[in-house]
Amino acid sequence: MMNRVVLVGRLTKDPDLRYTPSGVAVANFTVACNRPFSNQQGNREADFINCVVWRKAAENLANYMKKGSLIGVDGRIQTRSYDNPEGKRVFITEVVAESIQFLESRGSSSPSQDRGSAGFNTNQNSPNEYNRPNNDDPFADNGQPIDLSDDDLPF
Template identity: 65%
Template structure:
């Protein structure tokens, strides 16, 4: 069976951090995710998805995310039910996050692409790679990502606005 969810959206409010009786951190927040189409009036609608994140990731989310922050969530859907104070059965569907990526620099309202939290496999190695960048680089001008040292100004595909001349025989497709 497969139960996998990947979302990118903005927080609707600051994350709520709590601790269980055993001292385990749990944070909850709601992610607004735009739908890929417009309604009949031409407006984009969004889905508001409840997210639950545990342990160190929960503390990182509470410390570094705030209302309006752009975040990526990788996790699984979970459903549960409980009886409320009035005795009515309440059903909840939420995403239990395994990884939360912070997709904007701290204090920014838009743009960016940097991760301030660690995913579970990065916690052991101590490296936090930026979103979309080679492992180990944090957006610095000298990057080392296993392909040797290079400067961000040494991009071989950054032209002066001129087209790149590549023979069709050199293309891999």
């Protein structure tokens, strides 16, 4: 069996960050994803997909992204149901995000041509790599050892 979802789109509103009674962070958000074709009038349509993310990734999403931010979501589809106050059964289908990529920097409405994407992974514990340029040459040191301290590692 396989249940895997990959989305790229923009947040339709600021993420809604809350905490469970036991102190676990959870954020609900909606991603607008353009369809790959135009309708009969020649307009592009979008799907609005409800998502949820937990723990540190939820806090990072709420702290660094806002309405209109471009993100990538990797996760799975989950369905659940509950009885509303009127006694009617309500069914919910949502994407449970396991990883979220920030595809543009905070405060940017669209990615810059020369900057590329930020690519910050919300599964990491620290946003130290948030604005790291994508043009670093990993082979510039000619194969010499790299001096790293424990403070340089994100885990």
